[in-house]
Amino acid sequence: MAHRRVKNIDYDEDEHGYYDDYYGDDYGGDDYWGGDDGSWSYQPQPKAKSKSKASKAVKGKTDSKPAAGVKNNSGGGKKTTPKKAAAAKTPSTSQQSKSHDEVVEELHGRVKDAGLLPKGRMQQLVRQSSRSLSRAEELVKQDVEEIKLKKEEVTAQAPHIPKMCLVVVGHVDSGKSTLMGHLLVELGHVSSREMHRFARDAAACGKQSFEYAWVLDEGSDERERGVTIDVCVKHFTTPKGTRVTLLDAPGHKDFVPNMLLGAVQADFAIVLADVKDFDKGFTRGGQTKEHIRLLRALGITKIIVAINKMDLVDYSQERYDRVHDELQTFMEGECGFKGHNVTYLPTAGFVGENLVKRENPELNTWWAGDTLVTAIDKLAESAAMDGAATKASLSAPLRIAVADVYKSSSGDQISGRVEQGMFKSGQKVVVLPGRGDDSSACTIKNVYRNGEDVQMGVNAEGCPGDYIDLATLQGVDQYMVARGSVLCANNATACRVSSVIRAKIVVFDTSVPIVKGQQVMLYAHACVESATVTRFIALEGKKAPSPGVRPRPIKCLTKGDCCTVELTLQHPICTDPIAHKGSLAKATSLSRVVLRDRGETVAAGLIV
Numbered sequence: 001m002a003h004r005r006v007k008n009i010d011y012d013e014d015e016h017g018y019y020d021d022y023y024g025d026d027y028g029g030d031d032y033w034g035g036d037d038g039s040w041s042y043q044p045q046p047k048a049k050s051k052s053k054a055s056k057a058v059k060g061k062t063d064s065k066p067a068a069g070v071k072n073n074s075g076g077g078k079k080t081t082p083k084k085a086a087a088a089k090t091p092s093t094s095q096q097s098k099s100h101d102e103v104v105e106e107l108h109g110r111v112k113d114a115g116l117l118p119k120g121r122m123q124q125l126v127r128q129s130s131r132s133l134s135r136a137e138e139l140v141k142q143d144v145e146e147i148k149l150k151k152e153e154v155t156a157q158a159p160h161i162p163k164m165c166l167v168v169v170g171h172v173d174s175g176k177s178t179l180m181g182h183l184l185v186e187l188g189h190v191s192s193r194e195m196h197r198f199a200r201d202a203a204a205c206g207k208q209s210f211e212y213a214w215v216l217d218e219g220s221d222e223r224e225r226g227v228t229i230d231v232c233v234k235h236f237t238t239p240k241g242t243r244v245t246l247l248d249a250p251g252h253k254d255f256v257p258n259m260l261l262g263a264v265q266a267d268f269a270i271v272l273a274d275v276k277d278f279d280k281g282f283t284r285g286g287q288t289k290e291h292i293r294l295l296r297a298l299g300i301t302k303i304i305v306a307i308n309k310m311d312l313v314d315y316s317q318e319r320y321d322r323v324h325d326e327l328q329t330f331m332e333g334e335c336g337f338k339g340h341n342v343t344y345l346p347t348a349g350f351v352g353e354n355l356v357k358r359e360n361p362e363l364n365t366w367w368a369g370d371t372l373v374t375a376i377d378k379l380a381e382s383a384a385m386d387g388a389a390t391k392a393s394l395s396a397p398l399r400i401a402v403a404d405v406y407k408s409s410s411g412d413q414i415s416g417r418v419e420q421g422m423f424k425s426g427q428k429v430v431v432l433p434g435r436g437d438d439s440s441a442c443t444i445k446n447v448y449r450n451g452e453d454v455q456m457g458v459n460a461e462g463c464p465g466d467y468i469d470l471a472t473l474q475g476v477d478q479y480m481v482a483r484g485s486v487l488c489a490n491n492a493t494a495c496r497v498s499s500v501i502r503a504k505i506v507v508f509d510t511s512v513p514i515v516k517g518q519q520v521m522l523y524a525h526a527c528v529e530s531a532t533v534t535r536f537i538a539l540e541g542k543k544a545p546s547p548g549v550r551p552r553p554i555k556c557l558t559k560g561d562c563c564t565v566e567l568t569l570q571h572p573i574c575t576d577p578i579a580h581k582g583s584l585a586k587a588t589s590l591s592r593v594v595l596r597d598r599g600e601t602v603a604a605g606l607i608v
Contacts, residue, residue, distance in 0.1 A: 162241065162242040162243065162377075162380035162381065162383070162384055163242070163243040163244075163245075163380070163450060163465065163466075164242065164243075164244055164245070164267050164268055164376075164379060164380050164383060164465070165244075165245045165247065165265055165266045165267045165268075165417070165465065165467050166244050166245065166246055166247065166266060166267070166268050166269065166270060166376065166379075167247040167249055167262045167263050167265070167266035167268075167269050167270070167295075167300075168180055168246065168247065168248050168249060168269070168270045168272065169249050169251065169259060169262075169263065169269060169270070169271055169272070169287075169291040169295065170251050170271055170272035170273060170274075170281065170287070170288060170291060171251050171272075171273075171274065171280065171281025171282075171286050171287040171288045171291075172227060172250075172251035172252040172253075172281075172287065173227075173251070173274065173277075174251060174272040174273060174274040174281060174288075174308060174309075175272060175274065175308045175309055175349045175350070176228065176248060176249075176251060176272050177212070177213035177215075177216045177217050177228055177232075177248055178209075178210070178212045178213045178349045178350055179212075179272065179306065179308060179347060179349030179355070179372075180215075180216060180234075180246060180248055180349075181212035181213055181214070181215030181216050182212040182215075182349055182350065182352045182355060183236075183355045183356070183372065183373070184215055184216075184234060184236055184246075185212065185215065185352075186352055186355055186356045187236050187237070187238070187239070187356065187373070189234075189236045190215055194215075195211070195215075198211045198212075198214045198215065199211040201214070202214060205223070205224075207223075207226060209350065210223070210226060212349070212350065213226075213228075215234075216228070216232045216234065216248045217232065218232065227250065227251070227252050228248060228249070228250040228251065228252075228255075229250055229252075229255055229258065230250070230258055231247055231248065231249055231250070231258055231259075231261055231262035232246075232247075232248040233245065233246065233247055233248075233415075233467070233469070234246045234248070235450065235451025238373050238376060238377050239356075239373065240377045242376060242377050242380040243450055243451070244376060244380075245450055245451065245467040247262040247263075247265060247266055248262075249262035249263065251287055251291075252287070253285070253287055253290075253599065254599075256287070256290070256294075256596070256599075256601070257523065257528060257596075259291065259294070260294065260298075260523050260594060261403060261526060263294060263295060263298050263300065264298055264401075264523075264525050264526065264589040264592075265401075265403060265416070265417045265467065265589070266300060267300070267383060267465060268300060268302050268303065268304070268379045268383075269295050269300050269303045269304070270303070270304045270305075270306055270372075271288070271291065271292060271295070271303055271304070271305045271306070271327075272306050272308050273288060273305065273306070273307050273308065273323055273327060274308060274309050275307050275308065275309050275310055275312070275313055275319050275320060275323050275346075276309050276312045276313055276319075278322075278323050278326070282326065282330075284509075289330065290600075290601055292330070292331060292335055293335060293508060293601065293604070294594065294601060294604070296335045296336065296337065297506075297592065297594060297604030297605070298589065298592055298594070298604075299587055299589075299592060301337065301338070301341050302341045302342075302379055302382060302383075303331075303337065303341065303342050303343070304342075304343045304345070304372070304375045304376070304379065305324075305327055305331075305342060305343065305344045305345070306345060306346075306347045306372060307320055307323050307324060307344065307345070307346050307347065308347050308348070308349055309348060309349070309350075310346045310347065310348045310353065310354075310363065311348035311350070311351050311353060311360075312348075314362065315346070315348075315360060315362040315363045317366045317367075320346050324344050327344070328342070328344070343370065343375045343378070343379075345367075345369055345370055345371070345372065345375060346363065346367055347372055348360075354367070354371050354372060355371060355372045355373065356371060356372075356373050357371060358371055393420045393421075393464040393465075394420075394421070394422060394463065394464060395421075396420040396421050396464075397420070397421050397488065397489060397493035397494075397495075398418075398420070398421030398422065398423055398429070398487070398488055398489040398493070399418070399419040399420050399421055399486055399487070399488060399495060399576065399588065399590060400416055400417070400418050400419065400423070400429070400444075400462075400468065400486065400487035401416050401417050401419050401486055401525040401526055401588075401589055401590065402414045402415075402416045402481065402482070402483060402484065402485040402486065402487065402526060403415050403416040403417065403483060403526045404416070404483060405481050405482055405483060405485075406470075407478070408472070410446075410472055410474070411442075411472045411473050411474045411475070411476065412472070412473045412476060412478060412481045413470055413471065413472050413473070414468065414470070414471055414473060414481060414485075414487075415467075415468055415469055415470055415471075416467075416468050416526070417465075417466070417467055417468065417589075418462050418463060418464055418465065418466040418468065419464065419525075419588040419589060419590060420464050420588055421464065421489065422461055422462060422463055422464075423444060423461065423462045423487075423489070424461050424462075425444065425445055425446070425447050425461075426443060426444075426445055427443070427444055427489075428441060428442070428443055428490075429441070429442060429443070429444050429473075429487045429488065429489060430442075430487070430488050430489070430490055430491055430494060431473070431476055431480050431481055431485050431486075431487060432485065432486050432487075432488060432494055432495060432497055432574050433485070433497045433571075433572050433573070433574060434480060440476070440477075440480055441475065441476070442473045442474060442475045442476035443473070443474045443475055444471050444472070444473060444487065445471070445472045445473075445474055446470075446471060446472040447462060447468065447470075447471045448468075448469045448470040448471065449462055449466045449467060449468050449469060449471075450466055450467055450469070451469065473487075483526050483527075484525065484526045484527035484528070484573065484574070485574070486525070486574040486590065495574045495575060495576050495590060496574070496575050496576065496577060497572050497573070497574055497575075498572055498573070498575065499568065499569045499570075499571060499572040499573075500534075500566065500567070500568050500569070501566075501567050501569070501573075501575055501593075501607055502537065502564060502565070502566055502567075502577075502607070502608050503564070503565060503567060503593050503605045503606060503607050503608065504540070504562065504563070504564045504605045504606050504608050505562070505563060505564075505565055505593070505595065505603040505604060505605030506560070506561070506562050506603060506604060506605055507557045507558060507559055507560060507561045507562075507563075507602065507603045508559065508600075508601055508602055508603060508604070509559050510558075510559060510597075510600065510602045510603075511598075511600070513556040513557060513558045514533060514556060514557040514558075514595075514602060514603065515533070515555070515556045515557075516533055516534070516535065516536060517532065517533065517534070518532070518533045518597070519531070519532055519597075520532075520533065520567075520595045520596065520597045520602065521595070521596045521597065522567060522569065522573075522593055522594070522595060523593065523594040523595075523596065524573055524575065524589070524590065524592065524593045524594075524607070525574075525588075525589040525590050525592075526589075527573045527574070529569045529570055529571055529573055530569070530570045531567045531568065531569045531570070531595075532567065532568045533565055533566075533567060534566050534567065534568045535565065535566035536554035536557070536563055536564075536565055537563070537564040537565060537566060538551065538563065538564050539551070539554060539561065539562070539563050540562045540563065540564070541561075541562040542560075543561060543562075557603070564608065567593075574590060575590055575591070575607050576588060576590035576591050576607070577591065577607050577608055578591045578606045578607060578608055587606060590607075591606055591607050592604070592605070592606060592607070593605060593606075593607060
């Protein structure tokens, strides 16, 4: 059917010639007319004989009344005014006039079981088209069937389409936004017109080299300062079909909390290292090491390391190998990454080398490995192979971690990630932490996930790993939902809510030891809470007491110590202790904590 819109069912007859294409040459106008009192009456119009095969029906006008009674001028027909049309033959008993509301109710009643077309859409269809009841009903049925077929096709394909959430981290000025912005351009997700505007505006500000970074850095503060501040979310599809939700995280040490917010929502990561100024990010105070430690602490085990800005060192293999060896020693030695889970590759983000294709002859003399987009596809394929963990996550109780909340007239709108379990649009959920009464119950609707609109009925599903760009919560108290809230299916399967938690932590390279009574900032999924270290429970690892030996009191924790501690929070948060999860279930962001103090990460671990 020509000019049919499936996503938003609407009929713009003047812009697209919908009536002409649909009805053909013989359509001579509508048989139903709306009276001044809002009623509908049957007014059959005489049809003129066409003298030419090329004659067409005259299109309707754009005002509120349809151009009924208009004849084909090439066939010698005459225009019939609305008054003359009203004097037509009175309809029979079976064709009694119906009010506008009655037509809407009848059409809505015929398709409401399908759960696809809301009543408001029925009103719009009847008001705009002004067709006979039978004709409008026929079109509605066709629309419903077409939407059903399209939905079934998408549902059938969805499990086989690889998808992933990918966070990009690294030291400030390592080229994260420029590289990923150029990748989006190479993949055709940014138009030439937009790029022309970015280049023009960047040049006007004296920042010509930031044109690709501005694809992701959209805030005025970010563009003025030349650094990423907030996590930017973009969606793209690789040539192989992998759907990627991209989380561009800031690299400046002042914005590590924002980097954590992006990392807790990711499945995989890209770490950027500046091959020219590598030592700035790798020595103490640099963010390359801290970001890698945080990724490991948050359970991200599969990583792409892009050694960037190779064009500034003339694609030197010697410089690449030096950075590669230092990173490999740190990641596999100190952080515990497995070698086969880390992919290293050279890139030049500003010139676009080795992103989608490799063209530089100097690089081709020694590099025959993956491009960046190929490495991304391989990450998605490796995740699809882990069927047992996926099945366990699907069958687990629903957990949607809320990352942001937006107020609107239709209800609170959220963004976040499905950590485990499944949900359907229109499903009842419980918001935690709550008051324990009905005020925490609501309905999740109008879901926009993974960069796609899934408002195609009540059967639209969300699965583990889905990034929720936007969803409306209807019926919830406006003060109940906040960043760090968690949506659960019901109270019986809800996550734990507590202000006292136990965690098995590993201490990082801190400037001062951790002592009892110390105040720290606790990060768990999207939550940020002030916490106090109230108790050291037991040391583990090398410092664990021998069997049968009475343990000594623990005075403090230093670098490398592994200890179970008790933390008292200022406010209760949602958690999922790892001890309560099955052996195949992956520890989600609700099971992990990161502790920071005085601007540095001091420890991280699992809630037990």
